[in-house]
Amino acid sequence: EDQVTQSPEALRLQEGESSSLNCSYTVSGLRGLFWYRQDPGKGPEFLFTLYSAGEEKEKERLKATLTKKESFLHITAPKPEDSATYLCAVIQGGSEKLVFGKGTKLTVNP
């Protein structure tokens, strides 16, 4: 059973069309939930860490939120340069394993 599930697998938006990506997790005792951005041919780039339900963090057009079961990455008025694969990962209490979801590939058309 997957511990981290991301949806949708792929998302196409028009420039300026806001939307949200979802990351649901089943681990107990969450120590941290992380969002990364990955461009083709490159390593993942860190975006946010969230630690507890109700927490929110923002960076430019991105806003990450966390509940007890899932996290959302909200993208407001996206631009073509926001096109990338967005990855979610969690660290469970009592473990140092960083477990990833399969990612959401976002394409923003001009």
Added chain:
Amino acid sequence: NAGVTQTPKFQVLKTGQSMTLQCAQDMNHNSMYWYRQDPGMGLRLIYYSASEGTTDKGEVPNGYNVSRLNKREFSLRLESAAPSQTSVYFCASIPLGVTYNEQFFGPGTRLTVL
């Protein structure tokens, strides 16, 4: 700071050959990880090291060995490469502690096994 460095960037092996992928970080992080990334499979954890001197298996450890040489370096060895090990390999490091605000990935090693 160079962050996380990986060598080599590209490698082609023949089935049965061995090789070691090198990873080093200069951020004084405690935890280091090796992942492989395959189309449609996401990032899968091969091995990780929570601290110097310790290593643990991840999701897909078969066919690999690791060495945490010191706090900076964490190497991944393929003893007898197989075509199924064709993949992109990423090393990552994070600090140990309450917060995880610094997490870095290396640029990856693209390995092809013929």
